[in-house]
Amino acid sequence: LETLEHSIKYNKELMIHYHGRYLSNQILRVQPYKLVFSVDNLYLIAFSPTEDKIRKFRFSNIETVEELPKNFYKNRDIENYITTSQTLFANDTSLNITIHLHVSAKRAKYFDYKKYLHSQKILYKYDTGEIKVEYKVNNFNEIDNLIIKWLPEVKILKPEDFKIHIQKRLTKKLVSLS
Known part of the structure; x- marks a missing residue:
């Protein structure tokens, strides 16, 4: 070292x-x-x-x-x-993928207190305590571990192909258990 x-x-x-x-x-x-x-x-x-x-x-x-x-x-x-770069998984510095999340009221405070990536923006705070959060990334690998960590308290609003990416990652993890 x-x-x-x-x-x-x-x-x-x-x-x-x-x-x-x-x-x-x-x-x-x-x-x-x-x-x-x-x-x-x-x-x-x-x-x-x-x-x-x-x-x-x-x-x-x-x-x-x-x-x-x-x-x-x-x-x-x-x-x-x-x-x-926001994470080690960045391929380049262009942030061309926009991801919107819905965070439960139970976990919203954590996103309010801490920016998990530099690009994090809270777009909307609902009266119920829930929030809508936006991230800009250059590939899904930059944010997928964060999403998996907060499931089921976080829902992916967009893009649809990111939802599919997360579903495939989770399926692969579950299959490895059998």
Whole structure:
């Protein structure tokens, strides 16, 4: 962890040996940008010059880290992407999907007290204590865990394909129990 923090602070390239779900036993040269704690895991956000893309590495899957003598200049576009992304699951920074939720009176206060994503807006407060909430995301994975966590106190008003996405995720979870 100290090597990662040092490399981020002083813009030092890294060689990491990674063994994860999608990258099995890979050795990669990366430019580290940030350590992020998300969904009970620590992640390294880094740029891979070889692949020319931003990568997210779960800390527990990084087997070895070697700091290289080469420095790099941080790319402002990458830094902007990291600071404007709502979650680790963002593909880009354009928020082109609008999701409307109906939250029960029993749980409305939690949405009133806390913004779960930067884009959260309370559109309407009903006399009954219920609220209508809006989120703007760039893919469903940014918000699906939040929705599943609050079921059945949250109802998806729109879009319809997001309802279908959540139903499929829940069905898959239930099937795995049998």
